[in-house]
Structure formats: C-alpha cells, structure tokens
Amino acid sequence: MAGMGRRRLRQCGLILIQHLCYLLAGEGGPQTGTMTECFDCDNCKESLYGRKYIQMDNGPYCIPCYDAHFANTCDECKELIGHDCRELYYEDxxxxxxxxxxxRCDRSLADEPFTCQDEELLCNDCYCSEFSSKCVACEKTVMPGSRKLEYNGQTWHEHCFICSSCQQPIGSRSFIPDEKDYYCVPCYESKFAPRCTRCKKSLTKGGVTYRDEPWHKECFVCTGCKTPLAGQQFTSQDDNPYCVKCFGNLYAKKCSACTKPITGFDGGKYVSFEDRHWHHNCFNCARCKTSLVGKGFIPDNDEIFCRDCSNDL
Structure with a gap:
C-alpha cells in the first residue's frame, strides 16, 4: 500500500481532535524505482525494464497496476487517488x-482546523457562524471550548458576565439577578439588603423586626444588661428594648408587700391604691392573710386589713 503520513488537526471548540492522514507516495511507503534488468510487474507481467514501479511486499507493480489495485477512491469526487496525489484520510x-x-464555503481544509457536523465537514468560521451562540454582552461568537456562562436561555463569555455594580467578572461565584441586571452577592447585599438598625451592616438572613425595623439577632439586646432578646420576653421604655429583669428593676412599680417589681408579665395582675401597688397574691389582710382582691379593706398606715380584723383592732 501507499505510504502514510499522519498529522493532527485542531478542531473548533470542545469537539474531539480529528486525525487527518496524508497518504503520500515516497514518504515511508512503497518504494518507486527503475530496473535495468529483466523484471516483470507482479500483476500484468509486463517488463518493468526502464520503467517506474512500486515495490510491494508481494512483489513489484507498474504504476497503472498499482493505482488500479491499491489506490483509494476519493469520497468526494469518487475517482481514484493516484500514487502521485496527496491523499487526505479522515474517519475511514x-x-x-x-x-x-x-x-459551506468550499474552503480547503487540508491545512485548516475543521469539524464534522451531521457528516458535513465545516471550517471553524462556518461552524461557529451557524452553530455557536452569541455573547449577550459583546455580541461576538462564543467559540466552542471557550469558557462561558449560560443563564435563562442567554450566553456570555466568562469575562463578559460582570456585576452591574462593581463591574468585575462574576465567574463561577454566586450571583443575584435583578430585572436586567446581575449582581455578585456582596454588591447585591450592599445595594439592596436591609441594614441592621444597630450596627448598620447588611442583614442577609435571619434577624428580627422590632418597631418595623430590622436587627441582627446578635444586635437585638437588652438596653440594660445587653442580654440577647431574640426569642425572649421583653418590653420597651422610651423605644428602647429591655429584658424583664432590667425593666422591672429600672422602671416597674414595686409591690408594697414583697417589694418585688410588678411587671405584668405572664398574666400577672396587680392592685393600686393611692400611691401604693400590690401583686394580686400579695394583696392580703395583714392580720389574717385573707386575700382582699375584690373585697373591701381598711388601710392603717402601711398595712391593710379586712373589715373583721379592722374591727378587732
């Protein structure tokens, strides 16, 4: 058979590299020579004296016999590829x-990168023009194999997909769409996320709302003791939040009987008389300890008595 030289051709994009072979007479293949003594073609038996021939493993062949028996047929024009022609080999x-x-464009692919689409050989330009997508940002072809980003049916070159705020390529990082704009997470949080009322930093997840204002959980603390109030009972004084203990110590009325704060939490009720206050369970006769809640009572200096005990005084 004719000699074969092999050359790799780079393909467009991610398509597998194809192998293009050149079958050239005289390059590592059967030898062509001349004879000066009696020597016959192995096929037609005609003398090769003074003629060119090609030496095969099973004997010498004259040029016409070699082409007739060993030459390949061109897949395009269907004619034999003679021993003196440059032959290209691809996919059998x-x-x-x-x-x-x-x-498509009839350009020679002998020394050009190419690909095959549905059994059709295409140069890079024709393939990209017909089958490659366009970058939404620069409107240029996104070449196969180049790094790109696809989102919502649109395509960008990786370097063209940038944050609408900082103008830096987003790459493989997370992003947040906003109508026709795209933001990296830090820029989106800086531009759109609510800010904590206390520390003024972006609040991206969790948090609590107090008086229609957002707070980080760790920032929403008692004004007095700084204990976190998220998930705890609290109240306010002058728009400032306080835990139950601090509010009771600082602002709550004190029970005239036990001197502890009267906060009203947990359904607690109290009784007030003039400038004094009692827990319900502390509003008892000072002598017989009978509850005076809802009953008449007689005050005597700092103490209170039921009517019966008052009459016995």
Whole structure:
C-alpha cells in the first residue's frame, strides 16, 4: 500500500481532535524505482525494464497496476487517488487534497482546523457562524471550548458576565439577578439588603423586626444588661428594648408587700391604691392573710386589713 503520513488537526471548540492522514507516495511507503534488468510487474507481467514501479511486499507493480489495485477512491469526487496525489484520510474516508473542502464555503481544509457536523465537514468560521451562540454582552461568537456562562436561555463569555455594580467578572461565584441586571452577592447585599438598625451592616438572613425595623439577632439586646432578646420576653421604655429583669428593676412599680417589681408579665395582675401597688397574691389582710382582691379593706398606715380584723383592732 501507499505510504502514510499522519498529522493532527485542531478542531473548533470542545469537539474531539480529528486525525487527518496524508497518504503520500515516497514518504515511508512503497518504494518507486527503475530496473535495468529483466523484471516483470507482479500483476500484468509486463517488463518493468526502464520503467517506474512500486515495490510491494508481494512483489513489484507498474504504476497503472498499482493505482488500479491499491489506490483509494476519493469520497468526494469518487475517482481514484493516484500514487502521485496527496491523499487526505479522515474517519475511514479518503480524499484528494483539493476535494477536502468545507461543505459551506468550499474552503480547503487540508491545512485548516475543521469539524464534522451531521457528516458535513465545516471550517471553524462556518461552524461557529451557524452553530455557536452569541455573547449577550459583546455580541461576538462564543467559540466552542471557550469558557462561558449560560443563564435563562442567554450566553456570555466568562469575562463578559460582570456585576452591574462593581463591574468585575462574576465567574463561577454566586450571583443575584435583578430585572436586567446581575449582581455578585456582596454588591447585591450592599445595594439592596436591609441594614441592621444597630450596627448598620447588611442583614442577609435571619434577624428580627422590632418597631418595623430590622436587627441582627446578635444586635437585638437588652438596653440594660445587653442580654440577647431574640426569642425572649421583653418590653420597651422610651423605644428602647429591655429584658424583664432590667425593666422591672429600672422602671416597674414595686409591690408594697414583697417589694418585688410588678411587671405584668405572664398574666400577672396587680392592685393600686393611692400611691401604693400590690401583686394580686400579695394583696392580703395583714392580720389574717385573707386575700382582699375584690373585697373591701381598711388601710392603717402601711398595712391593710379586712373589715373583721379592722374591727378587732
């Protein structure tokens, strides 16, 4: 068989590299020579004296016999590829050099990168023009194999997909769409996320709302003791939040009986008389300890008595 040289051709994009072979007579293949003594073609038996021939493993062949028996047929023009022609080989198909062309623009692919689409050979330009998408940002072709980003049916070059705020490529990082704009997470949080009432930093998740204002959980603390109030009972004084203990110590009325704060939490009720206050369970007769809640009573200096005990005094 004719000698074969092999050359790799780079393909467009991610398509697998194809192998293009050149079958050239005289390059590592069967030898061509001349004879000066009696020597016959192995096929037609005609003398090769003074003629060119090709030496095969099973004997010498004259040029016409070699082409007739060993030459391949061009897949494009269907004619034999003679021993003196440059032959191109691709995917079990053979071509004359001038027949190995782009199916669309007819450009020679002998020394060009190419690909195959539905059995059609295409140069890079034709393939990209017909099958590659366009970058939404720069409107240029996104070449196969180049790094790109696809979102919501649109395509960008990786370097063209940038944050609408800081103008830096987003790359493989998370992003947040906002109508026709796209933001990296830090820029979106800085631009749109609510800010904590106390520390003024962005509040991206969790948090609590107090008086229609957002707070980080760790920032929403008692004004007095700084204990976190998220998930705890609290109240306010002058728009400032306080835990139950601090509010009771600082602002609550004190029970005239037990001197502890009267906060009203947990359904607690109290009784007031003049400038004095009692827990319900502390509003008892000072002598017989009977509850005076809802009953008449007689005050005597700092103490209170039921009517019966008052009469016995």
């Amino acid at each position: 198909r053979h071509y004359h050099e001038h027949c190995f062309r782009c199916f």
